Amino acid sequence: MTTLLSPEELEARLRDVGARRYHSLHPFHKLLHHGELSFGQVQAWALNRYYYQAMIPVKDSAILARMEEPELRRVWRQRIVDHDGNHEGEGGIARWLKLTDGLGLDRHYVTSLEGLLPATRFAVDAYVHFVREKSLLEAIASSLTEMFSPGIIGERVAGMLKNYEFVSKETLAYFDKRLTEAPRDADFALAYVKQHARTPEQQEAAIRALEFKCDVLWVQLDALYFAYVDPKQAYPGKFVPKD
Numbered sequence: 236m237t238t239l240l241s242p243e244e245l246e247a248r249l250r251d252v253g254a255r256r257y258h259s260l261h262p263f264h265k266l267l268h269h270g271e272l273s274f275g276q277v278q279a280w281a282l283n284r285y286y287y288q289a290m291i292p293v294k295d296s297a298i299l300a301r302m303e304e305p306e307l308r309r310v311w312r313q314r315i316v317d318h319d320g321n322h323e324g325e326g327g328i329a330r331w332l333k334l335t336d337g338l339g340l341d342r343h344y345v346t347s348l349e350g351l352l353p354a355t356r357f358a359v360d361a362y363v364h365f366v367r368e369k370s371l372l373e374a375i376a377s378s379l380t381e382m383f384s385p386g387i388i389g390e391r392v393a394g395m396l397k398n399y400e401f402v403s404k405e406t407l408a409y410f411d412k413r414l415t416e417a418p419r420d421a422d423f424a425l426a427y428v429k430q431h432a433r434t435p436e437q438q439e440a441a442i443r444a445l446e447f448k449c450d451v452l453w454v455q456l457d458a459l460y461f462a463y464v465d466p467k468q469a470y471p472g473k474f475v476p477k478d
Contacts, residue, residue, distance in 0.1 A: 236439040257449055257452070259387040270397065275478040281338050290363055295311065333408065370440065375427050
């Protein structure tokens with residue numbers, strides 16, 4: 236990029252990234268939402284996604300530590316509370332474990348990460364590394380996948396409740412909170428990026444950061460697809476569905 240975009244043009248470019256590259260387009264998600272996965276394949280999805288959920292507050296803590304302005308920290312720290320909760324048993328991670336509980340997965344096995352696919356670990360760890368090493372602008376821009384999440388959440392919850400007898404509104408409660416948390420967080424991050432991306436180079440970096448985050452989400456589904464759907468061969472020593 237050599238031309239400075241207006242804030243509105245930059246937002247349009249960022250939203251275009253999601254339209255083209257968000258993981259709602261991945262074949263695994265289409266199978267999940269349309270009820271075409273087996274019980275064991277849904278278990279594998281929930282088990283592997285747990286690591287991403289568990290590392291979100293670690294990622295946000297890394298971003299928080301780099302913020303010098305108290306007003307920024309006061310806003311960003313809410314993300315950590317949302318996932319960790321203020322007390323034991325609260326927050327998004329606890330709600331995700333209720334999902335894995337409801338799918339019959341042993342909680343210690345889930346949290347031990349013994350069944351985690353290597354690509355899941357590598358992708359999530361790469362995201363944490365990214366926000367630690369890149370500029371604060373790029374770290375915040377990478378969170379903008381939250382602009383697109385309400386749509387996929389609505390599709391996911393409706394599709395899973397319709398197509399799978401082994402899930403319920405209670406086991407999918409994690410997603411209820413995200414319908415309000417994600418837009419709030421995305422609005423703040425988008426405003427920050429539009430204000431602080433002041434050169435073509437900074438705008439390009441923000442767009443590339445969002446593309447990277449889309450890649451992080453996409454590759455996790457690649458791992459699930461090629462381990463549990465085609466060719467239905469999990470990585471040795473990792474979670475093996477019984478069905």
